[in-house]
Amino acid sequence: xxxxxxxxxxxxxxxxxxxxxxxxxxxxxxxxxxxxxxxxxxxxxxxxxxxxxxxxxxxxxxxxxxxxxxxxxxxxxxxxxxxxxxxxxxxxxxxxxxxxxxxxxxxxxxxxxxxxxxxxxxxxxxxxxxxxxxxxxxxxxxxxxxxxxxxxxxxxxxxxxxxxxxxxxxxxxxxxxxxxxxxxxxxxxxxxxxxxxxxxxxxxxxxxxxxxxxxxxxxxxxxxxxxxxxxxxxxxxxxxxxxxxxxxxxxxxxxxxxxxxxxxxxxxxxxxxxxxxxxxxxxxxxxxxxxxxxxxxxxxxxxxxxxxxxxxxxxxxxxxxxxxxxxxxxxxxxxxxxxxxxxxxxxxxxxxxxxxxxxxxxxxxxxxxxxxxxxxxxxxxxxxxxxxxxxxxxxxxxxxxxxxxxxxxxxxxxxxxxxxxxxxxxxxxxxxxxxxxxxxxxxxxxxxxxxxxxxxxxxxxxxxxxxxxxxxxxxxxxxxxxxxxxxxx
Amino acid sequence: xxxxxxxxxxxxxxxxxxxxxxxxxxxxxxxxxxxxxxxxxxxxxxxxxxxxxxxxxxxxxxxxxxxxxxxxxxxxxxxxxxxxxxxxxxxxxxxxxxxxxxxxxxxxxxxxxxxxxxxxxxxxxxxxxxxxxxxxxxxxxxxxxxxxxxxxxxxxxxxxxxxxxxxxxxxxxxxxxxxxxxxxxxxxxxxxxxxxxxxxxxxxxxxxxxxxxxxxxxxxxxxxxxxxxxxxxxxxxxxxxxxxxxxxxxxxxxxxxxxxxxxxxxxxxxxxxxxxxxxxxxxxxxxxxxxxxxxxxxxxxxxxxxxxxxxxxxxxxxxxxxxxxxxxxxxxxxxxxxxxxxxxxxxxxxxxxxxxxxxxxxxxxxxxxxxxxxxxxxxxxxxxxxxxxxxxxxxxxxxxxxxxxxxxxxxxxxxxxxxxxxxxxxxxxxxxxxxxxxxxxxxxxxxxxxxxxxxxxxxxxxxxx
Numbered sequence: 001x002x003x004x005x006x007x008x009x010x011x012x013x014x015x016x017x018x019x020x021x022x023x024x025x026x027x028x029x030x031x032x033x034x035x036x037x038x039x040x041x042x043x044x045x046x047x048x049x050x051x052x053x054x055x056x057x058x059x060x061x062x063x064x065x066x067x068x069x070x071x072x073x074x075x076x077x078x079x080x081x082x083x084x085x086x087x088x089x090x091x092x093x094x095x096x097x098x099x100x101x102x103x104x105x106x107x108x109x110x111x112x113x114x115x116x117x118x119x120x121x122x123x124x125x126x127x128x129x130x131x132x133x134x135x136x137x138x139x140x141x142x143x144x145x146x147x148x149x150x151x152x153x154x155x156x157x158x159x160x161x162x163x164x165x166x167x168x169x170x171x172x173x174x175x176x177x178x179x180x181x182x183x184x185x186x187x188x189x190x191x192x193x194x195x196x197x198x199x200x201x202x203x204x205x206x207x208x209x210x211x212x213x214x215x216x217x218x219x220x221x222x223x224x225x226x227x228x229x230x231x232x233x234x235x236x237x238x239x240x241x242x243x244x245x246x247x248x249x250x251x252x253x254x255x256x257x258x259x260x261x262x263x264x265x266x267x268x269x270x271x272x273x274x275x276x277x278x279x280x281x282x283x284x285x286x287x288x289x290x291x292x293x294x295x296x297x298x299x300x301x302x303x304x305x306x307x308x309x310x311x312x313x314x315x316x317x318x319x320x321x322x323x324x325x326x327x328x329x330x331x332x333x334x335x336x337x338x339x340x341x342x343x344x345x346x347x348x349x350x351x352x353x354x355x356x357x358x359x360x361x362x363x364x365x366x367x368x369x370x371x372x373x374x375x376x377x378x379x380x381x382x383x384x385x386x387x388x389x390x391x392x393x394x395x396x397x398x399x400x401x402x403x404x405x406x407x408x409x410x411x412x413x414x415x416x417x418x419x420x421x422x423x424x425x426x427x428x429x430x431x432x433x434x435x436x437x438x439x440x441x442x443x444x445x446x447x448x449x450x451x452x453x454x455x456x457x458x459x460x461x462x463x464x465x466x467x468x469x470x471x472x473x474x475x476x477x478x479x480x481x482x483x484x485x486x487x488x489x
Numbered sequence: 490x491x492x493x494x495x496x497x498x499x500x501x502x503x504x505x506x507x508x509x510x511x512x513x514x515x516x517x518x519x520x521x522x523x524x525x526x527x528x529x530x531x532x533x534x535x536x537x538x539x540x541x542x543x544x545x546x547x548x549x550x551x552x553x554x555x556x557x558x559x560x561x562x563x564x565x566x567x568x569x570x571x572x573x574x575x576x577x578x579x580x581x582x583x584x585x586x587x588x589x590x591x592x593x594x595x596x597x598x599x600x601x602x603x604x605x606x607x608x609x610x611x612x613x614x615x616x617x618x619x620x621x622x623x624x625x626x627x628x629x630x631x632x633x634x635x636x637x638x639x640x641x642x643x644x645x646x647x648x649x650x651x652x653x654x655x656x657x658x659x660x661x662x663x664x665x666x667x668x669x670x671x672x673x674x675x676x677x678x679x680x681x682x683x684x685x686x687x688x689x690x691x692x693x694x695x696x697x698x699x700x701x702x703x704x705x706x707x708x709x710x711x712x713x714x715x716x717x718x719x720x721x722x723x724x725x726x727x728x729x730x731x732x733x734x735x736x737x738x739x740x741x742x743x744x745x746x747x748x749x750x751x752x753x754x755x756x757x758x759x760x761x762x763x764x765x766x767x768x769x770x771x772x773x774x775x776x777x778x779x780x781x782x783x784x785x786x787x788x789x790x791x792x793x794x795x796x797x798x799x800x801x802x803x804x805x806x807x808x809x810x811x812x813x814x815x816x817x818x819x820x821x822x823x824x825x826x827x828x829x830x831x832x833x834x835x836x837x838x839x840x841x842x843x844x845x846x847x848x849x850x851x852x853x854x855x856x857x858x859x860x861x862x863x864x865x866x867x868x869x870x871x872x873x874x875x876x877x878x879x880x881x882x883x884x885x886x887x888x889x890x891x892x893x894x895x896x897x898x899x900x901x902x903x904x905x906x907x908x909x910x911x912x913x914x915x916x917x918x919x920x921x922x923x924x925x926x927x928x929x930x931x932x933x934x935x936x937x938x939x940x941x942x943x944x945x946x947x948x949x950x951x952x953x954x
Contacts, residue, residue, distance in 0.1 A: 036837050038758070042600045043837025047592050048577035052560065064630075065556040069579045086543075086555045089630035093638035095551030123599035131601075144759040147837070183759035188878045268548040270652035270691065271684040272931060274871070274888075277953075358558040395874040397907070399886045404907060404952035406884055408876055428876070430907070430950060461654050462544055462556070484949050485876045485884060485909050 004029075007076045008160035011055045014080035016162065020057035020087065022100065023080075024161035026314060027053045027071075028357035033119065035126055036149045037134045042127060043147075052357035055083040061097030062090035067358040101340040101348050103317055105164030110311035113301070114172045114205030118152035121206045126150055129214060130178075136218035137180040142226030145181035149198055150174075150209060151455075157314070165316040173307065173467065174208040175201035175455060180222040182229065189228035189425065191221035191410050195246045196393050201453030201467060203305040224411055227423060234412050234427040236483030240387035241429055242380065242476045247409055248370065249452035249470035250393050255433040256288075256295055257368040257468065259402040260324055261351075262333040266342065273459050274400025277433070278330065283343060286330040289437035292373055295325040297334055299350060299366035304451040306469020308366035310353075315361055317350035324368065328438070336363050355464035362460050367451060369471030373443025377474055380442055382418035388482060389413040389420065390427045395485075398433075406430040408485050428485035436477060444473035507541035507626075508661055509561060514673060518665035520583060521565055525590050525667065530567035532609045533590070534666040534795070536833060538562050542658030545633040550641040550651050552634060566834060567593040568609070571602040573835055607817055611668040615791050615798050618674070618783060621659070622700040625677035628657040636681070640710040644685060649714055653683035657701055664796040674790035680929065681706045684889060685713040689954060690723070690902065692716035693869050693889035695738065697929035699788055716868065716890045720902035725951055726893065728906060732864030732920075733946040734857045734894065737928035739867045740941050744847065745933020746875060746883055747912050751780075751804050752830075753819035754839025762881045762913065763810055772808040772916035775850070779803050780814060780830070780842035786927035786937045787844045794833030802828050804842060808916075816840040849939030850922030857921050857942040859897040864942075866892040866899060870908075873932045881912040885932075886952065906948035918944040 004027040015023040030050045036043035052069040053076055064087025068079040118126075130148040137146040153173040160166050177199015179192040194200045194212055202208050243251065259276040263269055278286070289295075296303075299310055299319035310319055315337055323331040333343055334351040353364040381389070390409040398405040412427035413420040451471045458465055509517075518535045525533040539561040546554035563586060564577040574596030578589045633655045644651035661675035681704045682695035694709040735743070747762070755761035763771075781801040782791050791799050795817060802812050815823065816831025819839045830840040858866060865887075873885035887905045894900070921942040929935045 038837040041603065041605075043835065045574040045596050045600055045835055046576065047574075047596055048562075048564075050560075050562070050579050052579065062552065063555060065554070067556075067558045067560075069560050082557055086557060086630045089634045090545075090552040090555040092631065092634040093547065093552045093641055095549060095641075123596060127600055181758075181760060183764060183879075186879060188760060266549070267650065267652060267686070268553055270548055270650075270686060271546075271654065271682055271693070358560055360554055360556050395876050395884060397872040397874045397884045397886065399905060399907075399952045399954075400871050400888050401952075401954060403954070404886070404905075404950060406907060406909075406950070426877070432953065461546055461554075462542065462558075462656075481950075485882070487909065487949060 004158040005166065007053055007071060008158055010073055011053065011076050011080040012160060012162050014077045015055060015057045015084055018081050018084035020059045020084050022058040022162055023055065024159065024316065025053060025055050026354060026357055027158040029156040030356060031154045033152045035130060036147065037130045038147050039145065040131065040134050040138055050356065053079065054357045055080050056360060057083045057087050058098045059084045059087035060091035062087050062094040063098060064090055065360045098338060099341065100337040101346065103337060103348065106312065106316060107166045108311065109168040111170040112172055112203045116206035117172065118174050118206040119154060133178050133214040133218040136215055137178065137222040140219060140222035140226055142182050142184065143180045143222045144183045148178045150176045159312065159314065159316055161316050167312050167316060169311055171203060172205055173201065174204050174206060175199060175453065176209045176212055178214055178218055180225040182225040184229045187229055189225050191225040192392055193217040193221045195452065196410065198455055201307055201455040203307060203309045228411065228425045231423040231425040234388065234424040234483050236487055238479050239482055240384060240476065240478055241480040241482060242384060242387055242389040242415065242474060244389065244391040245448065245450050245472040245474055246452055247390055247393050247407065248472040248475055250396055250454065251407065252368055252370055252470045252472060253454050253468060254396060254398045255402060255405055256324065257365040260333050261363050262335045262339045262343065263363045265333060266339060272461050277401045277403050280343065282330055284331060287328055287438065288325050288330040288434055289328045290440045291328040292443060293325055293328050293437055293440050294371040295368065296371065297322045297324055297366050297368045303367050303369065304471065306367040306451045307453040307455060307467030308469040313350045313352045314354045315348065315352035317348045320350045322349045334363050334365065353466055355466055359464045362464065364466050365468040367469030367471060369451065370443065372446040372449045372473050375442050375444045377444050377448045380444055380474060380476060381415060381420065384415045384418060384476065387415040388424065388427065389415055390429065403432050405433065406485055426486045429480050429482050430484050431481055436480065439477045439479055440475055441478055442476040444475065449473040507559060508539055508659055508675065511673065514663045517563060517581060518663065521586050521590065522667050524587050525567060528590060528594060529569050530594060532568040532667050534566040534609055536564040537663040540658060540660040542656065543630065544654055544656040545630065545637055546654050547637045547641060548652040550645050552637055555630060563589065565589050565593045567597055569594055569597050571606055572597040572600050573606055575835065605818065607821065609666045609668050610670055610795055610797060610817065612670055613672065613796060613798050615672055616783060618791050620676040620699040620788055622677045625657050625679050625699065625701040626659045628701055636706045640683060640706050643707065643710050644714065647714055648687065649717060650686040651683055651710065654680065655706065656680045662790050664792065666796065670796045672792040672796045676788055679704055681709055683710050683713050685710065685717040687717045687721050690717050690720035691889050692720055695929050697927065697935050719892065720890050723902045723904050725904045728948045728950055730945045730947050732861055732942065732944050734854060734861065734864060734866045735941050735943060736854060736868055737926050737938050737940050738930040739870045740938045741928040741936050742870050742873055742930040742932035743883060744912060745936065746873060747881060748842050748845055751813050751842050752840045753813040753815045753823055756813060757819060757822060760878065762879050767810050770808050771810055771913060772805060773919050774808045775919055776805055776808050776916050777848040778805040779846045780844050781846050782844040784844065784846050784937055789844055793829045793831045795831050797827050797829040797831060799829035802842065814840050814842045843934065845936040847925055847938040849925035851924065852921040853923050854940050857940065858894050858899060860921065861894045862896060864894045866894055869930065876909060882909055883912060884909050904954060905952050907950040908947060909949045910947045915943055915946065920944055
């Protein structure tokens with residue numbers, strides 16, 4: 001660890017000598033293990049490590065960033081000099097000088113809690129579990145493709161800044177999921193557990209995998225995948241929609257999490273990820289949602305072991321909880337040290353995050369969560385006279401200002417007279433963000449709340465993939481447009 | 490673009506100094522193979538991938554991010570007792586390479602024996618492709634900043650706001666194995682992308698080339714700026730089926746989602762839209778598609794993840810899917826010859842075509858507009874996702890300039906639509922095509938595709954801008 005601090009100090013000293021007025025450095029060591037199976041055979045079996053340093057500086061009032069994996073004193077000094085040189089080039093086309101909100105210096109070390117280090121669990125046992133789940137799914141007639149996966153990451157980062165911070169963090173992240181696909185006639189149907197696109201991911205150890213009870217759920221989703229072919233088509237109509245927590249998590253991500261990113265709002269993502277309908281004049285005025293909706297961006301461990309949980313962001317700002325929607329009203333953005341003052345904040349909300357040592361930290365969702373409501377899940381279903389329950393995302397899309405969205409899910413259930421009466425295939429729903437959230441009329445309580453992990457959020461140029469957390473319990477929405485994706489019109 | 494004198498200067502040696510020289514690449518591979526000889530590995534494969542990339546990002550008419558990265562990784566696949574696994578590091582010293590070999594073996598030991606595992610391929614012959622342009626490798630942050638400054642100044646002068654990127658870089662990939670295979674390839678790349686905003690409208694233009702001298706930032710800025718101005722006043726149209734004229738970037742981003750289905754492994758897994766459809770008239774007779782890494786507008790290495798030489802493959806001939814692409818493993822199962830499209834092993838996806846060339850026509854966007862009584866000109870599509878994997882129904886949004894065409898002329902800008910459209914259906918309704926160009930978007934990798942005029946394109950909903 002001393003070597004990393006030495007390199008950080010070397011980088012900051014060089015940057016200062018070269019003319020930087022501010023600098024921060026992230027030395028990182030990332031380890032990853034990927035296991036997959038397909039149709040009873042091992043698919044991917046791979047392990048990787050990556051070590052390097054990223055140096056961000058302000059010189060001549062402009063930003064520069066350079067990164068290298070040449071971790072010698074000379075290699076890091078050259079990288080720091082290059083960062084300053086790039087900053088000076090930025091100043092050739094800079095409209096305003098960088099101003100950073102004040103922040104204290106911190107000297108700290110933090111490790112995310114876990115009970116079982118996934119890198120210490122024998123690989124044979126991990127593969128045996130995946131192959132057993134794969135086998136359970138393949139027993140079901142009609143299933144034509146079975147897939148399972150586990151992914152583990154261990155990330156050490158050493159952050160140092162020219163204001164005196166020295167922060168070491170270690171995060172252990174686990175993920176796991178299974179899926180069964182059925183091709184029959186002219187149709188491919190799929191079911192996944194506990195979520196699609198890689199399952200559940202969290203800032204936990206191997207205990208996450210053990211808690212998921214893969215062998216219990218494998219035959220259930222396999223039966224559902226095969227049964228979907230005979231299920232009725234989801235109707236096209238306006239009606240009552242109940243969303244399972246895993247789908248609601250992605251709904252929050254796309255229609256609340258992204259629009260509140262202040263870099264988008266300020267036009268910094270206009271060329272790629274897009275902008276936001278949440279212009280600055282909307283803050284504290286817009287009725288974003290119905291009065292039962294409360295959303296926070298909470299990076300603190302108190303919120304749970306989410307993919308957006310940390311002790312400090314990658315700008316050296318401590319984890320915080322920010323109200324985003326309070327009693328339905330729009331209350332806050334995700335900000336950093338550069339943008340906080342633009343919305344009248346004295347301090348960054350602590351959301352700068354980087355994928356790796358070779359990427360610049362950018363504003364990112366932390367854990368953007370819908371707080372639990374008051375409903376028991378069984379009561380919510382029995383209180384629904386006529387509705388459709390949709391579970392597990394299949395596709396997702398939203399416009400570049402985050403107004404109009406469309407989601408489809410793997411499976412749905414028709415609810416009549418307070419009971420789930422039949423399975424529906426090819427479900428989808430669509431709408432306008434604020435209209436949708438204002439139609440929220442019931443949210444289940446904490447017993448049904450899960451902090452879902454979205455491991456594949458893409459943003460930035462060059463592209464960065466980041467994990468974000470989204471706490472959600474099942475919720476009910478009125479008068480939602482249903483079934484458009486499969487309309488034959 | 491106009492290249493400043495420093496980029497025109499002669500650079501000694503084959504590559505820019507950022508990348509490891511060829512002798513070092515070969516030395517790393519020889520070191521790994523030598524170290525592996527003293528282990529239980531019966532076969533060893535080594536990949537080296539290296540990038541040195543720069544990207545200047547601007548918004549609100551000024552640079553706000555400006556980055557450089559260098560990274561070299563060594564990835565080792567070992568085989569022992571009919572098992573194989575991969576370990577990767579970016580530490581290139583001998584101790585780290587030894588640990589990486591051991592990690593690969595440790596992973597392999599933990600899995601069941603794979604009876605289908607093939608021996609590694611031996612020495613291969615490769616057709617040479619040269620896509621390393623010194624002017625691109627030598628481009629400096631100052632030169633990128635000056636080009637950005639010009640584009641931003643132009644935007645300011647026109648009362649517009651520019652956002653975008655100017656990137657340049659170089660990369661190389663090398664594969665070697667214990668059976669004597671050795672393949673190496675390096676290339677340069679550059680992109681300029683710009684969004685011009687004139688409240689409440691925006692429009693966009695982007696170019697990609699191995700040769701930065703083929704990129705003209707000012708022209709792209711002016712093209713996007715003019716379209717943004719046209720789009721300031723919009724009206725709302727009812728959703729429905731429309732004739733559309735898709736510019737090449739829109740074609741690229743949409744059809745790009747179809748080509749993983751041309752992997753033999755996808756068909757074997759029954760997750761492809763080509764299940765039970767190969768050899769049938771699936772698209773219009775005017776649609777022919779090849780995968781061709783040697784096409785002059787293509788990029789990428791002429792070998793695959795196992796070091797097998799890439800072949801040109803005719804995927805669709807006059808609307809009929811004729812051929813798939815094969816890795817060595819999927820070719821063995823199907824009793825075909827490998828086409829050099831496999832991913833690095835071990836993996837569960839097999840292979841994919843990566844150098845697509847869609848045959849074009851002799852029309853132009855202007856001719857398409859002139860021939861349209863009522864339709865829509867689409868600049869770009871956004872957030873495209875698959876709704877139905879077998880009918881290949883895709884959803885997504887129009888973005889950055891959607892224009893109504895009436896009686897052969899652009900008449901006004903309209904609000905953006907959501908589409909839900911089957912690609913199979915769409916490629917049966919292509920009425921006109923331009924010559925194919927190297928297109929670049931944000932949803933799919935770069936391809937050589939034409940602009941297309943398409944009938945009965947399905948827009949399902951409209952958004953608020």
